[in-house]
Amino acid sequence: MSTADLILMADRIHTLAGDGLPTAIAVADGVITALGDRSGARDWRGPCTEVIDLGDATITPGLVDGHFHPVMGIGLTRGVDLSGVRTINDLECALRGVAVEPGGWLEGWGLDPNVFAGAPITHEPLVAAVGPDIPVFLLLFDAHSALVSPRALELAGITGPRTFTSGASVVCDAARRPTGHLLEIEAFDLVRVLLPDDGPADRRARLAALLRRMAACGLTAANAMDFEADSLDLFGALEDDGDLPVRWRCAPFVMPGAGRDGLDDVIARQHLAGRRWEVRGAKFMIDGTIDGGTAWLDEPDSHGESTACLWPDPAGYAAAARFLARHDIPIVTHAIGDAGVRYVLDTYAGLARTTVPHRIEHLETMPTELIDQLAALDVTASMQPTHCTGYVRADHTDNWSTRLGKRRADRAFRARDLRDRGARLVLGSDWPIAPFDPREIMAAARLRRPAGSRDVEPVLPEQALTARMALEGYTSEAAAAEGLSDVTGRLIPGHAADLTVFSRDPLTTPADELSEIDFPMTVVGGRIAHRS
Known part of the structure; x- marks a missing residue:
């Protein structure tokens, strides 16, 4: 073998390939060239090899976030972070403390509908906090x-x-007056287009900072569920300016009403790529959210809502998916x-097989027969454990559970x-909907409650993953979901040298202690x- 560019040594290396527990790994030209023990690592060295002994650390395949909104997210996370607000009084206090320039907007994001404790979501707290003359735009979580x-x-x-192409709506009271609650993108975009734009330099700086934070959390790659603007x-x-610290696979949105021109544009975008990013896939939404009453359920929720597809004619979604799949574009x-979920699986059953398997994102409530159908179709399930543990309560008193029954x-x-x-199950964050720290997400997958909150009752604890399953959801399962099992997701010679270094072993550390683990190093493409 050629001499290594980089040799890392650690007390544990989890290859996820079932071949023991090596303590040294060699990398050259961006790929893994050898695994073995510390004593044999000297044979891999050359005059320019960098050798790092990480001591009592653990090396795993590089972590991959299954669902992320990097570019959309830096635009959505503007203004006041309201994710910690729990009551109407908290909301009013948070808004009162914000200075707004004359003619400016007050913006915020991350607002949990549980703040309204089951009452209608209206702009009354906004008026109480800042008066009637300040334009306010708050994005719900x-x-x-x-x-x-x-x-x-x-x-x-x-x-x-208003009438929209999709299932969006302007919520109104009995007198047909808008309450301030705007459901789905088409509706709230009526206001969002009025917000001041961030300058290009500021957006570049914000995205660069985001990618650095991701790498510092052990992430080596992520699936971007947008490629817009x-x-x-x-x-x-x-x-x-240099290599990205995180790899990206991007799937442009296909919204209701896109038409043939929109689909042709998605096809054309599939040829776009850089050194560490590429466009591969097309992102659809068949429904909205349970919390907002815009999901698509077999039976109405407790408010009589969530009864319809986001596409006015579901057949339009199926036709668009078939068209793109024929061009080897994963849906x-x-x-x-x-x-x-049922309509999507029935649609997928009739699609052309693509090089990269088709995927379903979120899958929040479904009967067992749909799980069996998903597995039989070789469809990837992509889930975000902290969506459950952060917003759902075991006693069903939260907004999500109350609506469902x-x-x-x-x-x-x-x-x-x-x-x-x-x-096949991949895990992720859906940032900025939830934080992207994989330690929190893997802990939530194992505990079915927030890590460290031992007094919180787990949500359906029988659905907890093992420690290995949680790690696989970020590594080998993520690689299989991208059709890359032959080149990444495990640590074996010839595979890409994407590595995550944990200060402790994520497979043996108690889930409540995962947040105490550090990431001493993240390696992407051998660099x-x-x-830290």
Whole structure:
């Protein structure tokens, strides 16, 4: 073998290939060239080899976030972080403390609908906090709905109900007056387009900082569930300055009403790529969210909502998916409700097989027969454990569970059933909907409650993953989902040298202690992307 560019040594190296527990790994030209023990590592050295002994650390395949919104996310996370708000009083206090320039907007994000404790979501707290003359735009935590002030409605010319191409809506009271609650992207975009733009330099800086934070959390790659607006310019500009610290596979959105021109544009984008990013796939949404009443359920929720597909004619979704799949474009579909998951799986059953398997994102509530169908079709299930542990309560008193009722809430986020029945399961964050720290997410997958919160009752603990399953969801399962099992996801010679270094062993560390683990180093393509 050729001499190594980099040799890492650690007390444990989990290859996920079932071939023992080596303590040294060699890398050359971006790929793994050898594994063995510390004593044999001297044979791999050359005059320019960098050798690092990480001591009592653990090396694993590089972690991959299964669902992320990098470019969209840096635009959505503007203003006040409201993710810690728990009551109406908290919300009003958070808004009162924000300075707004004359003629400016008050923006916020991450607002949990549970703040309203089951009451209608209206702009009354906004008016109470800042008065009627300040335009306010608050994105709810799911990024599928927003709450805006009367002044914002006025500036957008929203005076009553609207008709949209998708299942979006302007929520109105009995007198047909807008309440300020805007459901789904088409509706809240009526206001969002009025917000001041970030400059290109600021957006580049924010994206670069985000990627550095991701690498510092052990992430070597992620699946971007958008490729819109200035994505090409941003990725290109960052690569002009050097290699990205995280690899990306991007899937452009296909929204209702896209038409043939929109589909042709998605096909054309598949040829776009850089050194560490590429466009591969097409992202659809078959429904919205349970919390917002826009999911697609077999039976209405407790508010009489969540009864329809996001596409006015579901057949339009199926036709678009068939068209793109014939061009070897993998289909990625957001499907949360049981009816939505069923329709997507029935659609996938008739699609052409693609090089990269088709995927379903979220899968929040579904009966067992759909799990079996998913596994039989070789469809990737992509789930976000902290969506469950952060917003759902075991006693069903949260907004999500109350809307569904006990029967459907008792089949929530069925991660273990998916694995046990042979389905491929990848894990991720859906940032900025939830934080992207993989330690928190793997802990949530194992505990079914937030790490460190031992007094919190787990949500359906029988759905907990093992420590190895949680790690596989970020590594070998993620590689298989991208059709890359032959080149990444395990640590064996010839595979890409994407490595994550944990200060402790993630397979033996108690889940409640995962957050105490550090990431001393992250390696992408054989080069150190992060070193603490």
